[in-house]
Amino acid sequence: MAxxxxxxxxxxxxxxxxxxxxxxxxxxxxxxxxxxxxLVLVVNVxxxxxxxEPANFSHVLxxxxxxxxxxxxxxxxxxxxxxxxxxxxxxxxxxxxxxxxANTLHLGGPGTFLVTLVVGLAIGCGAGWINAQPVVRxxxxxxxxxLAMMQVARGLAFILGHGQSIPLTxxxxxxxxxxxxxxxxxxxxxxxxxxxxxxxxVAIVFAIxxxxxxxxRYVLAVGGNEEAARLAGIDxxxxxxxxxVISGGCAALGGLLLMAQFSAGTPQAGTGAELQCIAAVVVxxxxxxxxxxxxxxxxxxxxxxxxxxxVMNLLVIESYTQQIVLGVVIxxxxxxxxxxxxxxxxx
Amino acid sequence: MTVAAPDAPLLVMRGIVKTFPGVRALDGxxxxxxxxxxxxxxxxxxxxxxxxxxxxxxxxxxxxxAIEVDGKPVTIDGPRTAERLGIGMIYQEFNLxxxxxxxxxxxLGVEPRDGLFLDKRAAGSEVAxxxxxxxxxxxxxxxxxxxxxxxxQLTEIAKCLVRHARLIVMDEPTAALTDREIDALFALIGKLxxxxxxxxxxxHRLEELPRVADRVTVLRDGKAIxxxxxxxxxxxxxxxxxxxxxxxxxxxxxxxxxxxAPVELGVRGLSADGFVxxxxxxxxxxxxxxxxxxxxxxxxxxxxxRAIAGADIPTAGxxxxxxxxxxxxxxxxxxxxxxxxxxxxxKAQGLVLGMTVRENTTLAHLDRFERGAFxxxxxxxxxxxxxxxxxxxxxxxSEQTVRNLSGGNQQKVVLGKWLIGDARVxxxxxxxxxxxxxAKAEIYTLMVELLRNGAAIVMxxxxxxxxxxxxxxxxxxxxxxxxxxxxxxxxTPDKVIAAATGVAGAAPQGCA
Numbered sequence: 001m002a003x004x005x006x007x008x009x010x011x012x013x014x015x016x017x018x019x020x021x022x023x024x025x026x027x028x029x030x031x032x033x034x035x036x037x038x039l040v041l042v043v044n045v046x047x048x049x050x051x052x053e054p055a056n057f058s059h060v061l062x063x064x065x066x067x068x069x070x071x072x073x074x075x076x077x078x079x080x081x082x083x084x085x086x087x088x089x090x091x092x093x094x095x096x097x098x099x100x101x102a103n104t105l106h107l108g109g110p111g112t113f114l115v116t117l118v119v120g121l122a123i124g125c126g127a128g129w130i131n132a133q134p135v136v137r138x139x140x141x142x143x144x145x146x147l148a149m150m151q152v153a154r155g156l157a158f159i160l161g162h163g164q165s166i167p168l169t170x171x172x173x174x175x176x177x178x179x180x181x182x183x184x185x186x187x188x189x190x191x192x193x194x195x196x197x198x199x200x201x202v203a204i205v206f207a208i209x210x211x212x213x214x215x216x217r218y219v220l221a222v223g224g225n226e227e228a229a230r231l232a233g234i235d236x237x238x239x240x241x242x243x244x245v246i247s248g249g250c251a252a253l254g255g256l257l258l259m260a261q262f263s264a265g266t267p268q269a270g271t272g273a274e275l276q277c278i279a280a281v282v283v284x285x286x287x288x289x290x291x292x293x294x295x296x297x298x299x300x301x302x303x304x305x306x307x308x309x310x311v312m313n314l315l316v317i318e319s320y321t322q323q324i325v326l327g328v329v330i331x332x333x334x335x336x337x338x339x340x341x342x343x344x345x346x347x
Numbered sequence: 348m349t350v351a352a353p354d355a356p357l358l359v360m361r362g363i364v365k366t367f368p369g370v371r372a373l374d375g376x377x378x379x380x381x382x383x384x385x386x387x388x389x390x391x392x393x394x395x396x397x398x399x400x401x402x403x404x405x406x407x408x409x410x411x412x413a414i415e416v417d418g419k420p421v422t423i424d425g426p427r428t429a430e431r432l433g434i435g436m437i438y439q440e441f442n443l444x445x446x447x448x449x450x451x452x453x454x455l456g457v458e459p460r461d462g463l464f465l466d467k468r469a470a471g472s473e474v475a476x477x478x479x480x481x482x483x484x485x486x487x488x489x490x491x492x493x494x495x496x497x498x499x500q501l502t503e504i505a506k507c508l509v510r511h512a513r514l515i516v517m518d519e520p521t522a523a524l525t526d527r528e529i530d531a532l533f534a535l536i537g538k539l540x541x542x543x544x545x546x547x548x549x550x551h552r553l554e555e556l557p558r559v560a561d562r563v564t565v566l567r568d569g570k571a572i573x574x575x576x577x578x579x580x581x582x583x584x585x586x587x588x589x590x591x592x593x594x595x596x597x598x599x600x601x602x603x604x605x606x607x608a609p610v611e612l613g614v615r616g617l618s619a620d621g622f623v624x625x626x627x628x629x630x631x632x633x634x635x636x637x638x639x640x641x642x643x644x645x646x647x648x649x650x651x652x653r654a655i656a657g658a659d660i661p662t663a664g665x666x667x668x669x670x671x672x673x674x675x676x677x678x679x680x681x682x683x684x685x686x687x688x689x690x691x692x693x694k695a696q697g698l699v700l701g702m703t704v705r706e707n708t709t710l711a712h713l714d715r716f717e718r719g720a721f722x723x724x725x726x727x728x729x730x731x732x733x734x735x736x737x738x739x740x741x742x743x744x745s746e747q748t749v750r751n752l753s754g755g756n757q758q759k760v761v762l763g764k765w766l767i768g769d770a771r772v773x774x775x776x777x778x779x780x781x782x783x784x785x786a787k788a789e790i791y792t793l794m795v796e797l798l799r800n801g802a803a804i805v806m807x808x809x810x811x812x813x814x815x816x817x818x819x820x821x822x823x824x825x826x827x828x829x830x831x832x833x834x835x836x837x838x839t840p841d842k843v844i845a846a847a848t849g850v851a852g853a854a855p856q857g858c859a
Contacts, residue, residue: 221702
C-alpha cells in the first residue's frame with residue numbers, strides 16, 4: 001500500500017520531469033524554427049527569390065547527403081570520445097574499388113548494383129575494423145590510427161586508378177541513385193531524389209539504433225564512463241570496434257553515392273570530408289568529450305552548413321570568403337551552445 | 348596584512364543564502380573561525396557543507412549574506428580574491444598537475460621569476476624552506492602522479508602555505524589515509540595552529556574530531572544547527588544533531604549464519620597481477636555470511652575482490668559460486684555467474700555520471716529490458732522506481748542525471764544497479780566511504796536484508812569499526828595474502844592492527 005503510494009508519486013515525478021524536458025525542447029525547437037524562417041525570408045529577398053524555389057530546396061538536400069551520412073557514422077565514434085579522420089579517404093577508396101567491381105561484372109542492373117554495394121561496404125567496414133584494433137587492443141589514440149588509415153586509404157585509391165579516375169563503362173545500374181527521383185510526377189512535384197531518401201533511411205535507422213537499442217545505450221555509456229561500463233559487464237571492446245565499423249560502412253555508402261553521381265570512381269573523392277562531417281556532428285551538439293550526442297542534431301548540423309553554403313552561392317559570395325564565414329559560424333554555434341549550457345547550469 | 352586581535356574572529360560568514368533549482372542549499376548560515384583554531388564542519392551529504400566552502404573559496408557566488416575577514420567586510424568574487432585574503436582550499440579530490448613535480452605544483456601560478464624566466468632555484472628553496480620549517484620530508488622532484496595520497500595532501504598544504512594562507516579548508520582529509528598518516532597530519536595541523544593558521548575541517552569520521560578540532564558546527568538542511576566546543580559535544584549528540592533524530596545504533600544486528608549454510612563463494616589458490624599482486628588466496632563465504640577484508644590501504648584487498656569480479660583477470664586459481672565451478676575472464680562472466688561488484692570509487696567506476704538514474708540502474712542488466720530489438724523504457728522506469736522506493740533514493744525522478752545527486756544517493760544508485768539483478772554473491776569495496784551517517788545506516792540495513800535473502804557478502808573496509816561491526820568473520824590482508832582470520836566473537840581492533848601491520852601487539856590507532 002505504502003510502497004504503491006511511493007510508486008505513484010515517483011511515477012508522477014518521472015512523468016513531470018520528462019514533460020518538463022519535452023517542453024524545454026519544444027521551446028528551443030520552436031524558437032530555432034522561427035529564427036530560421038525569418039532568416040530564410042531575408043535571404044530569399046536578397047537572392048531575388050531563388051532561395052525558396054522548390055528546386056533549390058531539393059538541391060540543398062542533395063548537397064548534404066554525403067556529409068550527413070558520414071556524420072551519422074562519425075556521431076557514433078565521437079560519442080565514444082573517439083574520432084574518425086579516415087572517412088574522407090575511405091570514401092575515395094571505396095568509390096575506386098566499386099567502380100572497378102562494377103566494370104568487371106556482367107550481371108545485369110540490380111545484380112551489379114548489389115554486388116558492388118556489398119564489396120564497397122566490406123571495404124569500408126573492414127577499414128573501420130582495422131582502425132579500431134589498435135584503439136581497443138593497445139589503447140592507442142584514435143586520432144592517430146585513423147590518421148594513418150586516412151593516408152593509406154587515399155594512397156590506395158590513387159594507386160588503383162594509376163592516379164586517374166575510373167569511369168563506369170555502364171552507369172545504368174547506378175544512375176537512379178546519382179540523379180534519379182522517386183514519388184515524382186504528381187501535380188508538378190519533381191519528386192524526392194533517391195539519394196535524399198537513402199540519407200533519410202540511414203539517419204532514421206541509426207537514430208533508432210542510438211536512441212532505442214541496447215547497443216546505442218552501451219555506446220553512450222562507454223563514452224560517458226568506459227570503466228563503469230566495463231564493470232557493468234559491457235563488452236567495451238566490441239562496442240568501440242563496432243562504432244568504427246559503422247563509420248567505415250557510412251563512408252562506403254558515401255563513396256557509392258559520389259561514384260553514382262559522377263558515373264566514375266575518383267581517387268580524390270571525399271577529400272576534406274572528414275572535417276566537414278566532424279563540423280556537422282559538433283555543430284549538432286555532440287560532445288567531443290564523449291557520452292552525449294544525437295543523430296537528429298547531426299542532421300541539423302549538416303543542414304545548417306549546407307544551407308549556409310547554398311545561400312552564399314546564391315548571393316555570389318567568393319569561395320574564399322565562404323570558408324571564412326563557415327569557420328566563424330561553426331565557432332559561433334559552439335560558443336552559443338557553451339553559453340547556453342553555462343546559463344542552464346548556473347540557474 | 349593586519350594581525351587579528353587575539354580571539355577576534357579571523358573569518359565571519361553571516362546569513363549566507365544559496366539557492367539551486369528546486370533546492371535551498373544554504374538557508375541563512377552564519378559561521379565564524381578564529382585564528383589558530385580548528386573548526387570542524389559536519390553534516391550529512393547535501394547538508395550544505397560543500398556549498399558553503401565553495402562560496403568561501405570564491406568558486407560560487409552567494410545569493411545573500413555577508414563575509415568579513417579581520418572584521419572588515421569583503422566580497423569574494425573569485426578564487427584569486429579568496430587566495431589574496433589568505434583563504435586556502437584543499438578539496439577531497441586534489442588539484443595537482445599529475446606530470447609536474449612537487450616544487451612545480453606548489454608554486455604553480457605564483458612562480459618566482461628571474462626577468463622573463465622561471466627562477467627554479469628560488470622556487471626550490473622557497474618550497475624547501477616552507478617544508479623544512481614544518482619538518483616535512485617530500486620527494487621534491489617526483490611527479491604528483493607518483494606520490495602517495497598522503498604526500499599529495501602535504502603538497503596541497505604546502506601550496507596553501509607559500510600563498511600565505513591563514514585559513515585552510517580541508518574536505519575529508521583523512522578519507523584515504525592510513526592511521527599512521529592521520530597521526531602525522533594531525534601533528535602538522537597542531538603545529539600550524541601554533542603559528543596562528545586556522546582550519547575549517549570537514550569530515551564524516553566523527554570519532555576523529557575530538558583529536559583535532561576545537562569547535563564544531565553542525566549543518567543540517569542548509570542551516571547551521573549548533574556550534575559548540577568539541578569537548579562539550581559527545582558523539583551521540585553530534586549524530587543526533589546531524590540526522591535530526593536519534594540513531595539507535597551504528598550497526599544493525601547481523602543475523603547468525605545457519606549451521607548448515609552452504610558455501611556460496613569458494614575461492615581456491617587465487618592469484619592475480621593487479622596493482623598489488625595477490626598470491627595463492629583461499630577462502631569460503633557461506634550463505635548469509637559477511638566476510639570482512641581488513642588491512643591497510645594498499646594491502647591488496649581491492650585487488651582480491653577485483654579478481655573475483657573479473658575486473659582484473661586472475662592468473663591462477665578456481666572460483667565456485669553456489670557450488671559450481673565458474674570461469675571468470677571478464678566482468679561480464681562474473682555478472683553471469685551471480686557476482687555483483689560494488690566498487691570503491693563510485694564516480695570513476697560505479698556510475699556514468701552524465702546518464703540518468705534509470706539508465707544507470709539498468710545498465711548491467713539491459714538485456715532484461717529488451718523487447719525484440721528495442722529497450723522497453725516503461726519497464727525500465729517501473730524497475731527503477733522500485734529501487735528508488737526500496738533504497739529511499741532522494742531524487743526528483745528516475746530521469747534525473749546522477750551527477751546532480753548527493754554522494755550517498757549516488758551510492759544507492761550503484762546498489763540499485765546490482766539489486767535489480769539476481770546476484771547471490773555481493774562484493775562491497777568500501778561501501779560507505781564518504782557518505783553520511785544516515786545513508787551509512789541505510790546501507791548496513793540493506794546488507795542485512797541481502798543476508799536474509801540468502802546472499803553471501805565480501806566487504807572491504809578501511810574503517811575498523813565497520814569491518815568489525817558488520818562482519819561475521821574478519822580476514823586480515825597484508826601484501827596480497829591473508830595474514831589472519833578472526834571470528835566475530837574474538838576479534839579486537841588490536842589483533843586486526845597487529846596482523847595488518849605485521850607488528851605483534853601494535854597499539855590500536857584511530858579506531859573508535
